[in-house]
Amino acid sequence: MTATKQPLAHTISDGWVVAQRNVIKIKRVPDILVFVLISPIMFVLLFAYVFGGAIDVPGDIDYKEFLVPGIFAQTVVFGATFTGYGLADDMQKGIIDRFRSLPMSRSAVLVGRTTSDVVYNVISLVIMALTGLLVGWRIREGVVDALLGFVLLLVFAYAISWIMAYVGLLVPSVEVVNNASFIVIMPLTFVSNAFVPQESFSGPLQTFVEWNPVSTVTQACRELFGNTAPNVPVPDSWAMQNPVVYSLLWAAAIVAVFAPLSVRQYRLSTSK
């Protein structure tokens, strides 16, 4: 007997149906959105007005200009937790049994989830940009460059979503997803140039910062939005010299590793 094949078109259309369902949920339960957005806004205010005064940024630039692209990067990384949270939530509910008993594509639940989270990231970037403008951040390069900056953030966010999808499938509950994801997120976002200039890190930490993709996404955004100090040279690691390319390579590598891992994990928990 030959098995019924799942054409690629089904993966796309099923993923789309699941994504639509998730977006409806964002609309119906906006409290989750509010909750997840509040923390980056708090970070902007905290760093702009509390810690900012104590942080020395080299060159002729206001700390808030320096900070906001870093907060963007942090926001999309934090936002990816939403993916893990949503999947873990689905896995605990009866709806997943329904999905599993349907002739739909096995990866549709994951493809749909990561896709709908792009919508979520767009919303959160808009809110973060508005918050940034309020505290004095400005886009100083062209519109095209700025758009490129936002697209880069979304692509990177999509990649991180796949890591969190894997985490969401591995751990048994929504609460644990939160804790588990912090183990990944905290070092990535704080040991980076997002909040403090990389010169302030010492020795091996500085090397980590230079090659940390969160740093390069931040650096790329600073360049694309025109938030760099003109008189400060870019650190001379290849990653920091080519932040867009380096960040995209990371995004591609993350998806290449975590998409198959997640699909495998989903199947494993399905076929026991």
Add this chain to the structure above:
Amino acid sequence: MTEMIRATGLVKRYKEVEALAGLDITVPEGKVLALLGPNGAGKTTAVRVLTTLIKPDAGTAQVAGVDVLADPVGVRARIGLSGQYAAVDEHLTAYENLVMIGRLYHLGKGKAQERAHALLERFDLTEFAHRPSKTYSGGQRRRLDLAGALVAEPPVLVLDEPTTGLDVRSRQQMWDVIRELVAGGATLLLTTQYLEEADRLADNILVIDHGRGIAEGTADELKARTGGERIEVVLADAEDRDAATRVLAEVTVDGVRTSDNGRELTAAVSGGAADLLRVLQGFERETVTVVDVGLRRPTLDDVFLALTGHVAEESESSGGDSDTDETQKELIR
């Protein structure tokens, strides 16, 4: 006659627990089979194997002629599953739930919408069709869940404890709906803990215990093996025993049994309430005073007692509260 469900020697182990221990299931086309058993007997595990949610450790199964291991996607296209936990998205409306399911069966958007409307009408859900389903009552949710199983008009339906946890009225409604489906020619596998439910809905009943079938037959056949219905009397005074026995002897089909203390009498009957009425009139005439008198229909416990010599165990050493708990854990893992 074509067999729409055919499973042989299904085995499924969870650590030390043998949820299925060589279960055979056969359901001919257009027939209804009830899997009857207590919590932990393996009903839900059997359902999950047949609906491709889990793989058996041993044994084979075909649903609508398609092998569950060789072609799970093919099986999924031919079945509708409604579980004991209503598998609907609570933030979506009934309409959105049904359209989503239709599209995931690849019916196409237009057809999915058409089916959703038809099913909402049929299941009496039109009134709440555009409210999020978390606002529904238990019975409404369960009806929506069942509607979900019918979206693609699959030839085989699998209902896992469709009325567990419902109140009497909702249960009655579900029974009506299910009977309609059956009248429409659906092949149905249903699990239940209630003999009455199996009796009302199924052509055939397979009693399972510890993961294997222990008896199969029609409701009447099973009841015959359990002694059918009986009248039970508790006397106020043991001195009335002889008079009461005389009255019961007029209606019984199988003699009158008396307990050791002489106050509790049991008589197998076949005439139901009419027999009970005659007994009550007899007691009145003979001035027999009773503490309690009642007509008892056989329950799952009686069937179990008759078939296995022990009552239906809710839980045993490691079988735990149920196979559903076990599979829930499995699902989360």
